Amino acid sequence: MSxxxxxxxxxxxxxxxxxxxxxxxxxxxxxxxxxxLASPRSAGxxxxxxxEEIPVEAVxxxxxxxxxxxxxxxxxxxxxxxxxxxxQQGCVVIDNSSAFRQEPDVPLVVPEVNRYALKEHRxxxxxxxxxxxxxxxxxxxxxxxxxxxxxxxxxxxSASGAGARAMAELxxxxxxxxxxxxxxTEVFQYPLAFNLxxxxxxxxxxxxxxxxxxxxxxxxxxxxxxxxxxxxxxVRVPVLRAHSEAVNIEFRAPFPxxxxxxxxxxxxxxxxxxxxxxxxxxMPIEASGKDNVLVGRIRADLSHPNALExxxxxxxxxxxxxxxxxxxxxxxxxxxxx
Amino acid sequence: MSxxxxxxxxxxxxxxxxxxxxxxxxxxxxxxxxxxLASPRSAGxxxxxxxEEIPVEAVxxxxxxxxxxxxxxxxxxxxxxxxxxxxQQGCVVIDNSSAFRQEPDVPLVVPEVNRYALKEHRxxxxxxxxxxxxxxxxxxxxxxxxxxxxxxxxxxxSASGAGARAMAELxxxxxxxxxxxxxxTEVFQYPLAFNLxxxxxxxxxxxxxxxxxxxxxxxxxxxxxxxxxxxxxxVRVPVLRAHSEAVNIEFRAPFPxxxxxxxxxxxxxxxxxxxxxxxxxxMPIEASGKDNVLVGRIRADLSHPNALExxxxxxxxxxxxxxxxxxxxxxxxxxxxx
Numbered sequence: 242m243s244x245x246x247x248x249x250x251x252x253x254x255x256x257x258x259x260x261x262x263x264x265x266x267x268x269x270x271x272x273x274x275x276x277x278l279a280s281p282r283s284a285g286x287x288x289x290x291x292x293e294e295i296p297v298e299a300v301x302x303x304x305x306x307x308x309x310x311x312x313x314x315x316x317x318x319x320x321x322x323x324x325x326x327x328x329q330q331g332c333v334v335i336d337n338s339s340a341f342r343q344e345p346d347v348p349l350v351v352p353e354v355n356r357y358a359l360k361e362h363r364x365x366x367x368x369x370x371x372x373x374x375x376x377x378x379x380x381x382x383x384x385x386x387x388x389x390x391x392x393x394x395x396x397x398x399s400a401s402g403a404g405a406r407a408m409a410e411l412x413x414x415x416x417x418x419x420x421x422x423x424x425x426t427e428v429f430q431y432p433l434a435f436n437l438x439x440x441x442x443x444x445x446x447x448x449x450x451x452x453x454x455x456x457x458x459x460x461x462x463x464x465x466x467x468x469x470x471x472x473x474x475x476v477r478v479p480v481l482r483a484h485s486e487a488v489n490i491e492f493r494a495p496f497p498x499x500x501x502x503x504x505x506x507x508x509x510x511x512x513x514x515x516x517x518x519x520x521x522x523x524m525p526i527e528a529s530g531k532d533n534v535l536v537g538r539i540r541a542d543l544s545h546p547n548a549l550e551x552x553x554x555x556x557x558x559x560x561x562x563x564x565x566x567x568x569x570x571x572x573x574x575x576x577x578x579x
Numbered sequence: 580m581s582x583x584x585x586x587x588x589x590x591x592x593x594x595x596x597x598x599x600x601x602x603x604x605x606x607x608x609x610x611x612x613x614x615x616l617a618s619p620r621s622a623g624x625x626x627x628x629x630x631e632e633i634p635v636e637a638v639x640x641x642x643x644x645x646x647x648x649x650x651x652x653x654x655x656x657x658x659x660x661x662x663x664x665x666x667q668q669g670c671v672v673i674d675n676s677s678a679f680r681q682e683p684d685v686p687l688v689v690p691e692v693n694r695y696a697l698k699e700h701r702x703x704x705x706x707x708x709x710x711x712x713x714x715x716x717x718x719x720x721x722x723x724x725x726x727x728x729x730x731x732x733x734x735x736x737s738a739s740g741a742g743a744r745a746m747a748e749l750x751x752x753x754x755x756x757x758x759x760x761x762x763x764t765e766v767f768q769y770p771l772a773f774n775l776x777x778x779x780x781x782x783x784x785x786x787x788x789x790x791x792x793x794x795x796x797x798x799x800x801x802x803x804x805x806x807x808x809x810x811x812x813x814v815r816v817p818v819l820r821a822h823s824e825a826v827n828i829e830f831r832a833p834f835p836x837x838x839x840x841x842x843x844x845x846x847x848x849x850x851x852x853x854x855x856x857x858x859x860x861x862m863p864i865e866a867s868g869k870d871n872v873l874v875g876r877i878r879a880d881l882s883h884p885n886a887l888e889x890x891x892x893x894x895x896x897x898x899x900x901x902x903x904x905x906x907x908x909x910x911x912x913x914x915x916x917x
Contacts, residue, residue, distance in 0.1 A: 391882050395733030395825040436864040444855045448878025470882035474825035487733040487812035517782045526774040540786025544729050544808035
């Protein structure tokens with residue numbers, strides 16, 4: 242008989258928390274017991290899991306006793322507070338925040354790319370930034386064929402990356418504008434409806450925002466290529482839950498488009514979506530709710546002999562967050578690390 | 580006494596046509612007489628110009644008799660049909676369509692960049708593609724300091740680029756989705772509300788869409804740099820009337836950020852908008868209705884010693900179309916070419 246696990250979700254009431262619940266059921270994750278944890282503010286709410294109402298508990302030190310696996314998506318502050326406590330009590334914590342991603346003894350894992358890194362874990366495994374996960378799943382299989390020299394990326398990021406409240410705010414803003422009223426701006430500093438803006442993370446002295454810095458650092462760690470050259474412009478767009486990215490990839494040598502297409506058609510977690518005659522390529526509304534990252538318009542970059550251009554869309558809440566974390570847990574089970 | 584001109588607007592009832600009317604009034608363009616031309620379908624409508632109702636006439640061969648200047652924004656087919664007839668009758672035609680842009684004897688002009696090219700005109704002057712105009716105004720002043728080697732561009736293009744009907748469709752789609760209904764798709768093949776998609780122009784055998792090809796060809800012609808290397812990914816986003824672009828510029832030598840900032844602060848038609856502490860940079864809602872192209876987040880590309888990254892937004896209907904055409908006419912008047 243296969244083992245089953247006592248699982249806790251930390252941040253159960255958020256957008257990613259809700260997706261953890263859907264995915265655990267959908268993927269028949271071997272659950273012996275499920276505990277839903279959140280801030281005291283959310284305690285007492287009840288969430289449905291496989292037809293059963295489960296109460297949300299306020300997280301305390303005692304919450305992690307007897308738990309095997311913590312799926313955490315409660316932000317960096319909460320992760321820094323609770324993950325060490327959970328690990329001390331014997332849990333494995335897969336954390337969706339950026340709190341531990343750059344710690345040398347914390348694996349930062351996209352299972353399709355660097356599953357091997359899980360072996361080195363000391364209790365905490367970090368789930369990468371959403372834009373980084375989606376791009377890595379597509380670019381890494383190409384990198385294995387001919388090494389990547391440099392990436393120039395522009396993102397089109399949905400409201401969901403800023404949480405369930407941001408999605409609600411986009412809808413509220415849209416209604417307000419259609420009614421001729423001033424759109425509310427609480428989650429985002431500026432209106433997102435019928436607008437867009439550079440990513441709302443703090444900008445450093447080099448002029449890069451936090452999201453762009455994450456893409457650079459995390460991609461290097463996941464690819465195990467500390468010198469990989471990467472630049473990004475991260476942009477928030479009025480889309481609800483899937484991110485898109487225009488990716489320019491310069492390789493060490495020319496990469497035939499036909500070969501790239503063949504590689505991507507066989508790459509795990511990737512679906513090629515391109516019908517040139519119909520002008521049909523990946524779109525966020527079609528990536529939403531899907532596990533795979535959609536990629537298309539794979540073409541030679543006419544401005545560089547060694548470069549390709551491609552376009553990808555992926556569900557920010559699924560593969561960009563909850564699904565990747567659960568796939569990490571599944572890989573750990575299969576590799577007898579959990 | 581300064582001269583005044585008999586002006587005809589071809590395509591007066593479209594989004595760009597409406598902007599021609601606003602701008603001619605706003606800029607006190609020296610008009611002796613104004614004729615509004617459109618397809619027979621729109622004939623009989625009346626449009627306001629400086630408080631006066633002017634009837635829209637169906638365009639015929641006789642429409643151009645006695646006209647000095649035709650401002651045309653009626654699409655390529657209409658331009659090919661009427662521009663030669665107008666020129667034969669002695670008109671100067673400034674055409675917003677792509678019909679004549681690549682003809683060797685037709686100047687393709689952004690006045691801030693290649694005003695000198697107007698001298699060679701033989702009756703028709705082509706107004707460039709909107710994304711190309713907006714980018715050229717920002718990149719050319721830098722190119723004059725250190726030549727550009729290569730451009731990697733990702734665009735975020737508003738509905739207005741596809742005309743007034745596309746803007747209306749975006750609003751209708753948004754209302755339908757908020758009401759839980761299926762969004763109408765007549766102008767665009769796919770829903771744009773809460774979605775985005777690669778630009779809806781036909782894709783060629785190299786995998787580039789028409790809009791991207793325009794950017795490549797037109798930038799080379801405007802800059803008079805036939806070998807300029809440029810790649811672009813053009814994307815339609817759910818924004819009403821301003822385009823945004825993430826532009827990666829590789830120069831022949833390192834370009835200090837401070838110098839770039841100084842150049843752009845003095846560049847005609849450009850407004851630098853950047854407050855790093857407040858995360859305040861150009862946004863389409865703030866570029867809408869403005870004449871200048873807004874540029875910000877000017878930073879060194881950490882992935883290339885000779886490259887800069889920047890972000891720009893510009894009103895697609897103004898500088899991206901109607902304003903640039905009127906600025907061409909103004910330059911021709913000043914240079915005694917009209």
